[in-house]
Amino acid sequence: MPPSLDEHFVRRRTILAAAGSAALVAATAAPVVAAPSAGTTATDTATTAADSPWPDQVRDVARDGTASASSVYDLDPAKFAAEHVNDGDLGTRWGSNSPENGYPDPSREWVQVELAEPSPVHHVVIHWETAHAAHYEVQVSDDGETWRTALDVPNAPGGREVLELNLTTPVRFVRMQGVAVATGWGYSIWSMEVWNGPRPGVGLPAGRVIPVPVSETRTGAQPYVLGRHSRIVVSSRHAREVAGLLAGYLRPATGFPLPVVAAPARPGDIELVLGRSEAPSRARLAVAEGYTLAADHRGVRIGAATGHGLFNGVQTFRQLLPPWIEGDRVRPGPWTVEATEISDYPRFTHRGLMIDPARNFLEVAEVKALIDGLVRNKGNVLHWHLTDDQGWRLQIDSWPRLTEVGGGMSMPGGRTGFYTKDDFREVIRYAAARHVQVIPEIEMPSHSHVARTAYPELSGNGGYLADRESTYAFVDDVIREVAEISPSPYIHLGADESDMPHDEYVRFLRRVEQIARDRGKTMIGWSPSCGVGLDPSAVHHYWQDQSREMTKEWFDPRRPVLLSPTQQVYLDYPYPGYNTRRSYSWNPFDLTDGWTGAKLQRDYGLNNDDIIGIEAPIWGERMLRGLPDVQYQVFPRLPAILEKAWSPAEATTDADGVVARMQLQGARWLFGDANFWLDPEVRWQTAAVGAVRESAPDGSVDGSVASVAIPGASPAAVTAVIEWGDGTTSDATVTGRAPGDRQVGGLLEIEGSHRYADLGTYRGTVRVSGPGGAELSASFTVVNKGEASDGA
Numbered sequence: 001m002p003p004s005l006d007e008h009f010v011r012r013r014t015i016l017a018a019a020g021s022a023a024l025v026a027a028t029a030a031p032v033v034a035a036p037s038a039g040t041t042a043t044d045t046a047t048t049a050a051d052s053p054w055p056d057q058v059r060d061v062a063r064d065g066t067a068s069a070s071s072v073y074d075l076d077p078a079k080f081a082a083e084h085v086n087d088g089d090l091g092t093r094w095g096s097n098s099p100e101n102g103y104p105d106p107s108r109e110w111v112q113v114e115l116a117e118p119s120p121v122h123h124v125v126i127h128w129e130t131a132h133a134a135h136y137e138v139q140v141s142d143d144g145e146t147w148r149t150a151l152d153v154p155n156a157p158g159g160r161e162v163l164e165l166n167l168t169t170p171v172r173f174v175r176m177q178g179v180a181v182a183t184g185w186g187y188s189i190w191s192m193e194v195w196n197g198p199r200p201g202v203g204l205p206a207g208r209v210i211p212v213p214v215s216e217t218r219t220g221a222q223p224y225v226l227g228r229h230s231r232i233v234v235s236s237r238h239a240r241e242v243a244g245l246l247a248g249y250l251r252p253a254t255g256f257p258l259p260v261v262a263a264p265a266r267p268g269d270i271e272l273v274l275g276r277s278e279a280p281s282r283a284r285l286a287v288a289e290g291y292t293l294a295a296d297h298r299g300v301r302i303g304a305a306t307g308h309g310l311f312n313g314v315q316t317f318r319q320l321l322p323p324w325i326e327g328d329r330v331r332p333g334p335w336t337v338e339a340t341e342i343s344d345y346p347r348f349t350h351r352g353l354m355i356d357p358a359r360n361f362l363e364v365a366e367v368k369a370l371i372d373g374l375v376r377n378k379g380n381v382l383h384w385h386l387t388d389d390q391g392w393r394l395q396i397d398s399w400p401r402l403t404e405v406g407g408g409m410s411m412p413g414g415r416t417g418f419y420t421k422d423d424f425r426e427v428i429r430y431a432a433a434r435h436v437q438v439i440p441e442i443e444m445p446s447h448s449h450v451a452r453t454a455y456p457e458l459s460g461n462g463g464y465l466a467d468r469e470s471t472y473a474f475v476d477d478v479i480r481e482v483a484e485i486s487p488s489p490y491i492h493l494g495a496d497e498s499d500m501p502h503d504e505y506v507r508f509l510r511r512v513e514q515i516a517r518d519r520g521k522t523m524i525g526w527s528p529s530c531g532v533g534l535d536p537s538a539v540h541h542y543w544q545d546q547s548r549e550m551t552k553e554w555f556d557p558r559r560p561v562l563l564s565p566t567q568q569v570y571l572d573y574p575y576p577g578y579n580t581r582r583s584y585s586w587n588p589f590d591l592t593d594g595w596t597g598a599k600l601q602r603d604y605g606l607n608n609d610d611i612i613g614i615e616a617p618i619w620g621e622r623m624l625r626g627l628p629d630v631q632y633q634v635f636p637r638l639p640a641i642l643e644k645a646w647s648p649a650e651a652t653t654d655a656d657g658v659v660a661r662m663q664l665q666g667a668r669w670l671f672g673d674a675n676f677w678l679d680p681e682v683r684w685q686t687a688a689v690g691a692v693r694e695s696a697p698d699g700s701v702d703g704s705v706a707s708v709a710i711p712g713a714s715p716a717a718v719t720a721v722i723e724w725g726d727g728t729t730s731d732a733t734v735t736g737r738a739p740g741d742r743q744v745g746g747l748l749e750i751e752g753s754h755r756y757a758d759l760g761t762y763r764g765t766v767r768v769s770g771p772g773g774a775e776l777s778a779s780f781t782v783v784n785k786g787e788a789s790d791g792a
Contacts, residue, residue: 091567290345350613690780
């Protein structure tokens with residue numbers, strides 16, 4: 001079986017193979033292939049909703065079925081097992097035999113699902129890997145012996161294919177029967193879904209909130225309107241701290257004073273209420289981080305048992321406002337929020353992002369911007385990977401050459417630098433104010449080339465010298481200095497991909513874990529560090545079984561387990577093969593190792609009660625431009641992953657929901673000047689908002705009168721007309737940053753020049769036309785207080 005693109009990542013942090021083959025480009029498309037009318041009858045076609053032949057509960061019935069195949073790639077049968085086509089995980093796949101393992105003609109191979117019970121089939125969705133079919137048939141059977149072709153698919157594009165069958169008569173078996181391969185290999189399928197009815201459509205909840213709340217109800221009342229006289233009302237110091245952040249979010253775009261007051265709430269206010277009874281339920285995480293939110297024409301009320309819960313409610317409130325709330329320029333209102341009631345709390349304790357300035361340095365301001373992006377979708381942990389082969393980024397006073405040497409190193413052509421202890425403290429302070437725990441990582445024993453270059457006497461076989469006391473004196477000094485400035489109870493010590501002899505590796509890890517505990521820190525370590533007899537309090541940071549050495553000792557004795565499965569949440573893995581849908585289509589409670597195909601819960605005893613959360617790493621090899629490159633890789637996948645970690649399990653089984661809710665996020669990112677990848681499966685919404693301007697003394701106004709967010713649009717592809725509000729009209733100039741290499745583009749400005757003849761306040765309109773038939777309009781305001789003059 002050919003390696004998928006992900007299997008070029010031979011090591012966790014090896015520079016990635018180039019992406020972008022035609023087959024992978026197709027992976028983001030969703031061509032709809034319908035069964036020919038000649039092959040259907042009146043009983044096989046849906047008619048109206050009143051007499052619909054489809055079940056009320058529409059679902060993927062393949063999930064309950066049993067998969068089998070004509071062959072499985074026999075060089076790695078567990079990894080390519082047939083059961084992967086219906087496990088709901090887009091990080092696992094079935095693969096047939098292939099010419100490369102001595103199977104000369106795989107063209108007639110097949111894979112099928114026996115449904116748990118006979119079912120109608122409205123459509124089938126096949127997610128092909130690169131090794132897809134050029135021609136195949138979708139066949140159905142009642143008994144697994146006699147087959148009929150429901151749909152012939154010639155010229156198949158690969159990627160995600162939606163195949164409409166419209167079979168209302170129940171069948172028991174559904175098969176992909178190959179006819180011709182499209183590549184030099186066999187067939188490989190990430191997932192085959194069998195839907196028993198038409199998808200009901202994914203409704204967008206009010207505000208398009210990501211993560212989707214536990215409960216959200218539109219009340220039908222009149223909407224809330226944030227106005228100039230609105231206040232933020234608090235009753236305690238902790239609520240006041242959150243209120244200060246909320247005011248900071250809202251003041252720049254609204255221009256409203258929004259004073260924070262301790263007083264009874266009045267109509268139009270935003271009330272932040274702290275109290276144990278305000279928790280949405282008695283569950284531990286509902287008390288620790290949950291909130292309730294109610295908004296209508298009378299005001300907004302956010303309640304929580306903790307400041308962290310209030311802060312989470314504030315993030316939801318931000319998403320209920322128009323997208324230009326993320327900007328830093330005053331915009332005209334109205335600032336409306338649909339009347340709604342929300343009760344919400346997280347599924348997992350740890351919802352994290354790992355950043356890697358060790359390979360390409362990130363400035364303090366860039367780290368803060370990533371924290372802002374993390375908390376917007378209720379992430380609460382920043383894992384800060386500070387050392388690796390390419391750089392040492394944290395000042396260590398007792399070993400100064402670490403930054404003297406390591407601060408000047410990076411990936412070829414990359415960014416260098418290091419953080420002083422004051423820089424570190426500033427990031428910690430900024431994160432803590434936003435209820436984010438920062439966990440520093442000091443990688444050892446491998447991934448330590450820089451440290452061993454600075455101090456060659458530490459260098460041993462496969463990393464640090466494991467049997468020399470000077471090594472442990474060094475480790476103790478480093479952990480001591482980090483512990484003195486890091487309030488987190490954890491320190492991440494890496495411990496993966498070691499080339500040390502195993503007995504040395506075991507001795508080294510046990511010793512450094514004890515040093516960490518002596519310094520008041522609990523160790524976190526990547527797989528396979530958990531298998532060497534560490535204290536049960538040490539956290540196993542699972543990524544994959546790359547060395548094929550997983551045993552039940554990885555999860556027994558039981559210990560906290562943090563999930564970062566490579567195929568689902570590694571954010572440096574390339575688009576389009578690793579898209580929003582793939583990052584969401586997996587089950588933390590039924591996890592398959594992306595390297596071996598083993599089931600962690602079933603085969604190795606991972607107890608779901610031990611899972612503390614999910615963390616998405618963004619390794620820094622290719623982040624040569626810093627923040628824009630990181631944001632491009634992180635968004636939109638990170639919000640989808642954080643929804644997986646926050647929202648109830650039953651709300652996160654279907655990626656269509658998060659893909660739909662992502663639609664408005666692009667406009668928010670553009671107004672907030674953040675970069676992101678334009679996932680073609682997301683129907684990105686546009687947004688336009690006018691400006692508030694004051695004319696020059698002679699009545700003239702020049703420059704931008706409106707801003708437009710059209711994700712992916714170049715200024716040259718957009719036209720606009722300005723109606724100035726005094727009966728005159730002119731063509732506008734459209735300016736802004738055009739899309740480029742790993743750059744979505746920027747907010748577009750609608751600019752023009754005009755002179756008002758008379759004093760007064762004018763309300764004008766811009767009308768914008770963009771790619772794909774986009775039509776937008778926005779109102780702007782110009783106040784002319786200058787001297788009146790003739791002409792316009």
